[in-house]
Amino acid sequence: MASQEFARLPGFRDFPPEEFARRAHIQRAWRRVARRYGFEEYDGPPLESLGLYVEKSGEEIVGQLYNFVDKGDRAVALRPEMTPSLARILAERSRGLSKPIRWFSMPQLFRYERAQRGRLREHFQWNVDIVGEAGVAADAEVAAIAIDGLRELGLTADDFAARVSDRRLLTALLGVIGVDDDRLGVAFAVIDKIDRLPEDKADRLFADDVGLDDLQIGALRRMLDASDLDDVAEIFGQDEAVAPELQRLREYVAVLEAMGLGDFVQLDLRIVRGLAYYTGIVFELFDRKGELRAICGGGRYDRLLERVGGEPLPAVGFGLGDVVLGELLADRGLIPAYERSLDYFIVSVSEDERAAALRLAHDLRDRGHVVAYALRIQGVGKQLKVAAREGAKAVLIVGPDELQRGVVVERDMTSGEQQEIPIGDVG
RNA sequence: GUGGGCGUAGCUCAGUUGGUUAGAGCGCCGGAUUGUGGUUCCGGAGGUCGCCGGUUCAAUUCCGGUCGUCCACCCCA
Numbered sequence: 001m002a003s004q005e006f007a008r009l010p011g012f013r014d015f016p017p018e019e020f021a022r023r024a025h026i027q028r029a030w031r032r033v034a035r036r037y038g039f040e041e042y043d044g045p046p047l048e049s050l051g052l053y054v055e056k057s058g059e060e061i062v063g064q065l066y067n068f069v070d071k072g073d074r075a076v077a078l079r080p081e082m083t084p085s086l087a088r089i090l091a092e093r094s095r096g097l098s099k100p101i102r103w104f105s106m107p108q109l110f111r112y113e114r115a116q117r118g119r120l121r122e123h124f125q126w127n128v129d130i131v132g133e134a135g136v137a138a139d140a141e142v143a144a145i146a147i148d149g150l151r152e153l154g155l156t157a158d159d160f161a162a163r164v165s166d167r168r169l170l171t172a173l174l175g176v177i178g179v180d181d182d183r184l185g186v187a188f189a190v191i192d193k194i195d196r197l198p199e200d201k202a203d204r205l206f207a208d209d210v211g212l213d214d215l216q217i218g219a220l221r222r223m224l225d226a227s228d229l230d231d232v233a234e235i236f237g238q239d240e241a242v243a244p245e246l247q248r249l250r251e252y253v254a255v256l257e258a259m260g261l262g263d264f265v266q267l268d269l270r271i272v273r274g275l276a277y278y279t280g281i282v283f284e285l286f287d288r289k290g291e292l293r294a295i296c297g298g299g300r301y302d303r304l305l306e307r308v309g310g311e312p313l314p315a316v317g318f319g320l321g322d323v324v325l326g327e328l329l330a331d332r333g334l335i336p337a338y339e340r341s342l343d344y345f346i347v348s349v350s351e352d353e354r355a356a357a358l359r360l361a362h363d364l365r366d367r368g369h370v371v372a373y374a375l376r377i378q379g380v381g382k383q384l385k386v387a388a389r390e391g392a393k394a395v396l397i398v399g400p401d402e403l404q405r406g407v408v409v410e411r412d413m414t415s416g417e418q419q420e421i422p423i424g425d426v427g
Numbered sequence: 428g429u430g431g432g433c434g435u436a437g438c439u440c441a442g443u444u445g446g447u448u449a450g451a452g453c454g455c456c457g458g459a460u461u462g463u464g465g466u467u468c469c470g471g472a473g474g475u476c477g478c479c480g481g482u483u484c485a486a487u488u489c490c491g492g493u494c495g496u497c498c499a500c501c502c503c504a
Contacts, residue, residue: 413464
């Protein structure tokens with residue numbers, strides 16, 4: 001047992017090579033997909049002033065901030081999410097950037113709360129945002145990237161889907177049902193946790209806190225249960241406040257269908273999402289089996305930049321964490337087996353070949369090959385054993401006889417076949 | 428923040444009805460093999476039985492606390 005005094009902090013992870021490979025596998029896929037869509041990568045500091053979150057993120061995040069006072073008496077916090085940093089960065093420089101701004105990042109984020117399955121005190125999150133475009137094409141583009149990020153890792157429409165909603169549509173629908181404007185926030189809160197509440201308890205909240213009668217609650221439930229825009233249109237489509245909102249969401253779905261991603265999209269008006277700054281279409285990615293937490297969450301946040309003191313620019317984006325995703329990939333057998341690998345392992349027969357072996361190794365490395373050799377004198381058998389263990393594709397044996405003739409023995413470690421080749425022709 | 432399960436070697440776990448030097452498999456290191464690996468055989472290192480306290484002649488074992496971890500709740504970026 002390691003000394004407790006120096007133990008890893010709870011909720012934090014070490015990444016020895018095998019775990020690092022898993023993390024790199026995921027992050028490489030994220031980066032490939034974002035680049036494919038023409039997005040540019042950025043980052044910011046992991047430590048920000050506390051105020052950035054207290055004033056802009058909403059109450060729920062603040063209680064879980066990893067914050068402290070630094071040596072300069074500044075109230076600071078490790079970043080719990082990337083969007084406020086993005087807003088701050090763009091508030092400073094968006095005026096000089098061509099729109100729409102299409103940026104992505106893979107920050108390590110922190111929160112101070114008790115760790116459990118799918119939630120640690122630290123995780124890596126893929127953030128993708130479009131800033132400066134208010135149309136649904138931007139919403140759909142961002143959702144498509146999130147979906148492709150998972151497809152790139154081998155997941156299919158059988159594994160996951162996007163649940164889509166729109167706060168403006170939901171607001172209009174609640175208006176038709178008869179929810180008072182000043183009760184909208186309460187209604188959102190109840191809808192947000194409706195899946196976690198027993199039916200009668202939710203109904204009681206709708207009656208007591210939102211002020212609905214039985215008839216209205218029935219209409220609300222039909223609306224929330226709808227998994228198709230046509231179902232919603234059939235019941236509420238005639239309303240003039242609802243129709244344009246419905247039309248916008250139809251366009252959004254049509255864009256994703258045109259891309260061939262229709263199988264990944266389903267309507268779910270229960271998706272509210274906790275963050276105070278969302279203003280339009282919101283979505284979550286979740287596993288079809290329903291065993292895990294949401295994999296990804298995102299949506300439109302048109303007010304945020306202005307609130308941070310920047311240009312009033314519309315924005316849409318998502319955050320997708322590595323922890324839940326990693327669990328899903330592991331469950332589906334989609335984490336590649338970890339293997340060490342070398343192009344060449346160089347075996348010296350005796351100490352006399354040392355200099356020649358070092359020269360050969362370095363020439364090969366200069367040409368981009370992955371090369372290793374024993375760092376101390378060992379028998380040939382031992383060196384071959386090490387070469388096999390380290391995943392060498394080939395071994396180059398440098399011996400006194402061969403060296404005299406200007407050749408080395410190349411041994412293919414898969415077939416076991418050996419041949420002599422001139423030392424200058426290797427690689 | 429609340430409730431519960433679990434902490435024995437690097438890993439997965441046995442075991443100790445409280446009693447002298449706590450075991451296995453895998454992994455690691457070395458040898459069999461001083462110019463040929465993956466198999467095999469032999470040997471070795473590695474544990475204050477999570478930590479602190481209590482009961483006892485004696486605690487890794489029983490009790491309490493604490494820390495860690497997992498699960499559920501709360502909350503959710």
